[in-house]
Amino acid sequence: MGRTNEEQRLKGEIGAKNFHAAQLREVLAEIAKFRRQAGETGKRRRQKKLTATVDRLESRAGDLRACVLPWGADLEKRIREEMKISEDEVREFQKRYEKELAEYRQAHAEAKAKIEEHQVVAHSWRHASEEERKRLREIEGAAAKAQAKAQAKEEKEKKEAEKVAQEIDSEARDKAFFNLELKRIAVEQVAFKK
Secondary structure, three states, X not given: OOOOHHHHHXXXXXXXXXXXXXXXXXXXXXXXXXXXHHXXXXXXXXXXXXXXXXXXXXXXXXXXXXXXXXXXXXXXXXXXXXXXXXXXHHHHHHHHHHHHHHHHHHHHHHHHHHHHHHHHHHHOHHHOOHHHHHHHHHHHHHHHHHHHHHHHHHHHHHHHHHHHHHHHHHHHXXXXXXXHHHHHHHHHHHHOOO
């Protein structure tokens, strides 16, 4: 599974949108500061300069709003789609893992049964004829192969279990990140409108 190209693109665009949103917040703070100063000053000339600065900053704020608001709406839609796809991928991955785990458990049980059979047969090894000893060696070899296969499968399953845990952790972090961004976008959509 891992990070998809779309997730990487989304995170890059979220960073860029957040950069522009931060600029917009700074411009809005400056507008408020200059308006306050213009209202507090009694000098016409200074008030005229401050008003011109406010007009220039409002133009800049309008440009930033025109960039940030539609971009946020687009990102919100794409994040919701990606979160749905991501959840479907996790469910599919978990189902596949559960199936592989069931297969492993069955193989492990079969290997254990062959080993037990081998132990029972090995007890009568001393009193066996040459033909029986040959058969016992075959059983012993098959049991050893089954044991080795079961151990290899167990190691593989342990590694897969670690990967699944890491992937689920990664998906949880991504989901938390995207949920936080959806909340931020909702706040921006309200706060940045005129």
